[in-house]
Amino acid sequence: MKKNKLITRRSFIKNAAIASSSLAFPSILKAGSPTTLTMLAWYGQAEPDAVEEFERLYNVKIIPKYYVGGEQMIALLAQSPPGTYDIIHADAEYVQQLAAANFLEKLDAEDYPFDDFYSEFQNFPGHWIGKDLYAVISRFGFLGISHNLDVVSVKEASSYKLLWDKKLKNRVGHFDWHLPNLGALSLLNGNSSPYSINKTSWNNLKKTTLSLKPQIRGFYDYGGVLSSLKNGEVSVIPGIGEWITGVLRRDGANVTTTIPEEGGIQFTESFSIGKNSRKAELARKFIQYMAGEKGQYRLANLNVFPAIIPSKKGWKRMIAEKPMEAKHLGMFNGSGNAIDLIQRGRIHIRELPHQQSLEDWNDFWSEYKGS
Structure with missing residues (x-):
């Protein structure tokens, strides 16, 4: 019998006690003091090498709360009022539980460039519950x-x-x-x-x-x-x-x-919009940026550590501009690359x-x- 069932917000709160020990967008955002976006994430996702261009383009300052491990992420969400975090960065294996506990907003797949993603990541397991999308893969x-x-x-x-x-x-x-x-x-x-x-x-x-x-x-x-x-x-x-x-x-x-x-x-990272975010539209723009070629290239080369990206355009740029790094990560053309390993069933x-x-x-x- 499968024991690891999707859990409710109430059980999240119970577990928290244990876990605690230019892009198109209105130009008005570019005037005045920066708008803030809050992000709950693994370290590195809101550092300058990841977000500085987005912040400049949208006159935004991203305020991160970094966690270490899924249990700490769960605790922080369970102890925070809905709307505390505009963007949630999580490992894919936790997304369905976060969605079931009502911590995430539903996303519209049409808003994101899935047609540029390799087919293995266009309908990634765990990011959907039925026909409802809750997360967009960022890197793996x-x-x-x-x-x-x-x-x-x-x-x-x-x-x-x-x-x-x-x-x-x-x-x-x-x-x-x-x-x-x-x-x-x-x-x-x-x-x-x-x-x-x-x-x-x-x-x-x-x-x-x-x-x-x-x-x-x-x-x-x-x-x-x-x-x-x-x-x-x-x-x-x-x-x-x-x-x-x-x-x-x-x-x-x-x-x-x-x-x-x-x-x-395979580890898989993703971005979601936090439930009841008052800046959901801007959070959506952030995820769109990170899913696009520029954001994907940045995510592949984060100072905290490099990773593979699902974007075909991002791969092409990596191969052209950083061929050695691309090779080590498996982002090259032909047999033995990252997609080939997945298709051959060698990756779980x-x-x-x-x-x-x-x-x-x-x-x-x-x-x-x-x-």
Whole structure:
């Protein structure tokens, strides 16, 4: 039985206690003091490299509230009056729950340039409930094995079995979040739908994960992942991707991300309009900008970390202006590019667990860290 059902606003509020521990637009907006837009987002989405052009064109100042992780996002929304946030930036796996809890406004698909998106992202799972659209994909990326090329070759990283290699004892790190890590190890166990597994498969996944603990050096946040991989404290980190290694290569680190034969996990980011936003029209313009070529190019190259974009025009510009970065991200023409990997079934969308509760996965991850 599927336990992870869409939840109500009341259950969001209950969970919050736990989670808390030139573009066409009226020219009048360009006169006078800037209008403000509030945004709830992962870090980086409202920094100058992302929004400075939009702010200048529309005489807008975007005021961000940054969160770390879906649980904190849920807590902030549950504790805030409707209309507090004009724009909500979220991972795709949370969108349906946010919509069901009445935190998001419905969107009109005709307002956004979906015809410029690759077909895989024109009707992206989780962004729709029936015929109602609640989010527009902004960017995405693949998670596999990120590794130091001086220690581990691409060939060696072609399977998650590498993680148990004797030479990597005390040299494997974890980004401290259960969804990407358990998803990757679920693929190793042969689960074609890594987040929809029965009781037997769940127990096997827990055994596989616990058996890896002797190899683990530590559990890290974003900054810790960057520093530990850069300074050689760890040589391999599963469940992360170019969002880390792309940043490190900017500083000259000899690292890369390999998608193992068992497959990789896709993270997906999106923008929505907050429920009862008093500036919904301006928020819509923001999402339109970010879905267009200029916004997509910016999103692919954010200082916080690079990512793949769904826009064909954005790909074309990346290939022309930043060919090496585009290649590393998989935005190139021909076999082996990001869209090809998706079409070949090698990439699996990150989801919330289907047959266990999110608390089951979180509790096990805590157990694993403490073992």
